[in-house]
Amino acid sequence: LNKIWKHVDIEEFQVPDSSFAPPDAVKTPFQYFKRLFTDEMIQHIAHQTNLYSVQELGDLIKTNPGEIEDFLAMLLLMGVFDFPAMEDYWHPASRFNMIADIMPQKRFKQLRHYIHFNDNQQCDGSPDRFYKIRPLFEMLRKQCLLIPSTYKHSVDEVMVSYKGTRAGNLRQYIANKPDKWGFKVFCRASSSGIIHDLLLYQGPKSRTHLIEDKELMERGRGALDYKSAEGVLTVKWYDNKCVTLLSNACGIMPLTSVQRWSKDEKAKIAVPCPSLIAAYNQHMGGIDLSDMLVHLYKTPAKSRRWYFPLFGYVLDLCISNAWLVYKRDCGLLKEKPMPLKRFHLAVAHSLKQKCLPPRPPQPQPDVRYDNYGHLPLHTDNRGRCCLCPKGVSRWKCGKCNVFLCLIEEREYYTQQS
Numbered sequence: 001l002n003k004i005w006k007h008v009d010i011e012e013f014q015v016p017d018s019s020f021a022p023p024d025a026v027k028t029p030f031q032y033f034k035r036l037f038t039d040e041m042i043q044h045i046a047h048q049t050n051l052y053s054v055q056e057l058g059d060l061i062k063t064n065p066g067e068i069e070d071f072l073a074m075l076l077l078m079g080v081f082d083f084p085a086m087e088d089y090w091h092p093a094s095r096f097n098m099i100a101d102i103m104p105q106k107r108f109k110q111l112r113h114y115i116h117f118n119d120n121q122q123c124d125g126s127p128d129r130f131y132k133i134r135p136l137f138e139m140l141r142k143q144c145l146l147i148p149s150t151y152k153h154s155v156d157e158v159m160v161s162y163k164g165t166r167a168g169n170l171r172q173y174i175a176n177k178p179d180k181w182g183f184k185v186f187c188r189a190s191s192s193g194i195i196h197d198l199l200l201y202q203g204p205k206s207r208t209h210l211i212e213d214k215e216l217m218e219r220g221r222g223a224l225d226y227k228s229a230e231g232v233l234t235v236k237w238y239d240n241k242c243v244t245l246l247s248n249a250c251g252i253m254p255l256t257s258v259q260r261w262s263k264d265e266k267a268k269i270a271v272p273c274p275s276l277i278a279a280y281n282q283h284m285g286g287i288d289l290s291d292m293l294v295h296l297y298k299t300p301a302k303s304r305r306w307y308f309p310l311f312g313y314v315l316d317l318c319i320s321n322a323w324l325v326y327k328r329d330c331g332l333l334k335e336k337p338m339p340l341k342r343f344h345l346a347v348a349h350s351l352k353q354k355c356l357p358p359r360p361p362q363p364q365p366d367v368r369y370d371n372y373g374h375l376p377l378h379t380d381n382r383g384r385c386c387l388c389p390k391g392v393s394r395w396k397c398g399k400c401n402v403f404l405c406l407i408e409e410r411e412y413y414t415q416q417s
Helices: 029-036 039-057 065-080 105-114 134-145 213-218 275-283 285-296 308-332 340-351
Strands: 153-161 181-190 195-200 224-229 232-238 242-247 256-262 267-273 376-384 392-397
Touching (some): 029 308, 039 065, 065 105, 065 340, 134 308, 195 308, 285 308, 285 340, 308 340
16 A cells, blocks of 8 residues: 555544345345356356366367356355265265266366366466456456445455465465465455455555554553554554554544453453454454355365365355345345255255256165076166166166166076176
8 A cells, every 4th residue: 555654543433324225025046146156257167168178188178157057056065065075976885966967077077177267378477376266256356346235344354275385375374263274365344244345365565664563562451553544544452462453434542441361460450442443343243254154065175276265265255145145135024034055055956957867876796696686677768778888678677776688688687797
């Protein structure tokens, strides 16, 4: 910030109360989600994924917006139904049809490998270190800014978990966060938890030259330093440790007092506290609430590609923001909102276009080879014989529940195969 900072307080002004006109009706979860994760974003992902596959393979993987929606649906479902390994969703012993029927495992992994958000050939010389994910964040930010908001907002940092080393010093460390290693994102949120703006942190670029922590701590508990410029106040206050805040609405006056335990006096003492601190504590919960909701059903985003966790965060943030707006509309119309998990699942089921026909699970070897009760059962439907390369049959094994040919040349019901 190229501002001239002075040791001057700012005047506090009265923030008006917020009010929202109730909507005509509560919309579907999918409609709330699509306000944030728009068709434009899905088309952009499909285009960039195809482009990247040509650049890497020399061939098109031929994805489209419909298939990208299927892919998003699978990621959302995996966030709710968490398996130890991704392959478990398709493995015969643990197959989860709700996910496995949407897309074959090979195709899902191919899309996950080639999914892209910007043109690599245009990034040379770009000063933006988040170039690979920037278009998606900017499109999300534009939609977040359109959400009607209250007047009292707080800004705080959110950590997007990433433990790899491919992002260089974009990966930050914050000791007091649940996700200590990852990408730092500054978010602006209302007290309801709705994120209205966000900024990817690329490193320090400016300073306000406040007193160093060591000097402030020598002055004792309650010591503070502050500077302001163009109506923006920055305050550093020493409590248990030094904390720094920015505000354009509250100043340091009037000073209040808070009770703190003193080890030296073995009793609670009054510590002077700026007005800004009390206002922040009253309205700060929005970021923490959003972060908690994002982590409840988090998209599995472990990947060698450093930008994939940020894509997962975009998807999860769209769900949590959409649910909070939906919940607010339900409150205005005095309707009972569905829980976040049901909302999450409703969006996932609306995203998936079509499912593959379910494939009967392969029976265990002990059942297949016991030579007992494997009798042919006639059905109205035809199915592919599981032993013939081109055979189709109306007969299936009543015990194994798989189609098998019933002709003289092929005695599959008595073979151990």
